[in-house]
Amino acid sequence: MAEESLEELLPVEQYLDDPDVLPANNTARWFVIHRMRTLVERREFPSCHHSKINEFLIRIPSEMRMALLIDLVEPWGELGAAEAMFQSLQQVTGLTVATCG
Incomplete structure (x- = not known):
């Protein structure tokens, strides 16, 4: 069952565009988070505007x-x-x- 949900994963950019499309399945969702972490660690994370990254992380x-x-x-x-x-x-x-003052 987990394999089926992993096959339906979207590219990282789509999750950045809309965090609401992160998988509902816990295993798949954490797989995506791990994948993003790995891309950041390798400095291979997709290039995008910092506001999109901040919005994703905050949401x-x-x-x-x-x-x-x-x-x-x-x-x-x-x-x-x-x-x-x-x-x-x-x-x-x-x-x-x-604040000072």
């Missing part, structure tokens, strides 16, 4: 986001994911932005 569940970001801060930063990484840091630490 997916936090456990998936953390699985993608852990130990890959530098390559995600190179892809332009600073906004999503900062929001994630705020979420897990309760950090707030202070």
